[in-house]
Structures are given as C-alpha cells and as structure tokens.
Amino acid sequence: MEKFKRLPQHIGIIPDGNRRWAQSNGLNKQEGYAHGIDPGLDLYRLCLELGIGEMTFYGFTVDNTKRPSEQTAAFQKACVDAVEKLKDRDADLLVVGNTNSPLFPKELLPYTERTKFGKGLIKVNFLVNYGWNWDLNYPIKNDLLHSSEDITKGIASSGISRIDLILRWGGRRRLSGFLPIQSIYADFFILDEMWPDYNREQAYRALRWYQDQDVTLGG
Numbered sequence: 001m002e003k004f005k006r007l008p009q010h011i012g013i014i015p016d017g018n019r020r021w022a023q024s025n026g027l028n029k030q031e032g033y034a035h036g037i038d039p040g041l042d043l044y045r046l047c048l049e050l051g052i053g054e055m056t057f058y059g060f061t062v063d064n065t066k067r068p069s070e071q072t073a074a075f076q077k078a079c080v081d082a083v084e085k086l087k088d089r090d091a092d093l094l095v096v097g098n099t100n101s102p103l104f105p106k107e108l109l110p111y112t113e114r115t116k117f118g119k120g121l122i123k124v125n126f127l128v129n130y131g132w133n134w135d136l137n138y139p140i141k142n143d144l145l146h147s148s149e150d151i152t153k154g155i156a157s158s159g160i161s162r163i164d165l166i167l168r169w170g171g172r173r174r175l176s177g178f179l180p181i182q183s184i185y186a187d188f189f190i191l192d193e194m195w196p197d198y199n200r201e202q203a204y205r206a207l208r209w210y211q212d213q214d215v216t217l218g219g
Helices: 018-024 029-049 069-086 106-112 132-141 198-209
Strands: 010-015 054-061 093-098 122-129 165-169 187-190
Touching: 018 029, 018 122, 029 054, 029 069, 029 122, 029 198, 054 069, 054 132, 069 093, 069 122, 093 106, 106 122, 122 132, 165 198, 187 198
Parallel strands: 010 054, 010 165, 054 122, 093 122, 165 187
Antiparallel strands: none
C-alpha cells in the first residue's frame, strides 16, 4: 500500500456522474446509481486501511428529488443498499437528512442516530434527502437557538466534524450545497472520471495532492 506523509482525517465524497456514465454505456439514466455502490464500499475499505477517521458521502439532496420519479426511486434505493452493505463492516454510521419528508427512505430512520457496526473503526456519514438550507435553519425551526449559543452546535449536521478534503467525481467544479459549515476550510479535488468508473488510483492521486497542500485554517 502506498505511504503518505500526511493524510486528511475526514474526507467528503461527491459521487457525481452516475447518469452520464449510464448514458455513455447504453443504459437508462437511473441505472447508473446502482453502479455507484461498489465504488463507495471500496473507498470505505481504502480509508479504513489508511487510518482515515471519518468520511461523508453525498447521497442525494432535496433538490435532486425534483428529477423524474424513476431516477428518484433509483438513488433512494442505492442509498439504502449501500447502508445495508455497511452493516457487515466496522463502520460507525450516521445518516443526516430531512426525515419529515416522504422522500426520506424509511429504512434509514434507525441510523439518524449514530450506530456502530462491528468495531466501529471509522465514522461513515451519509447525506440523504439533505439540503443546506434545511441544515442551517434546523435550530430555528426546532427552537434550538438561544442568543448565548453557537448556532453551529444546533444545525442538523452537528454530528459531522470539519472536513479536510472533498473529492468530487464527474468533473463539475462546484460544492452543490455540500455541508457548508463543515466544508469551510476543506481542500477541494476534482476528478474528471465518472463515479462508477472509480478506482483506487484516483483516490491515491487526490491524496498525493493533498499531502503537499499548505493547511493553515486561515492562520
């Protein structure tokens, strides 16, 4: 295994390009999501092997649910299937998303409180039916905000720590509302490959780049 002089302790993953990959392979757009599950599991295994302490996957957003119903059903199922596969591994799982919506998969409700599988060696967070506006307004909507308190302590995603490195597959140069508080000082690495075409060399490329970045957190 490749060695690194410095590794991020928390990586964020934006697994984009599923629909484009499907079309380029002669499939319907919605068929691409199922092909994104195994890449996520392999990246999980790599992070576990490297000793990275936390990873957050962008499952789907509130805005994504405006897509055709067959696509919405497909990415909902992909998120549920991914979590089901993690149950056989040493993950410390948390699912964050708007559970008041009927578009939140009910199968994932038990994991909206952090749940340890096996030895719970790595924190794995899934953003499911997530919206940045919903997240930041959560303390106001739920009467959790008091004048003397830090607003970030009451946001819906408060159980997720600050992110060091964000990896986005699919070539797009944008955050797309991905955890605006935790991403504030994250380095951002773009991969032009579509997410279903993931391989470990792509992750190594990002980690090689990261270890040479100057991390100051504004100081």
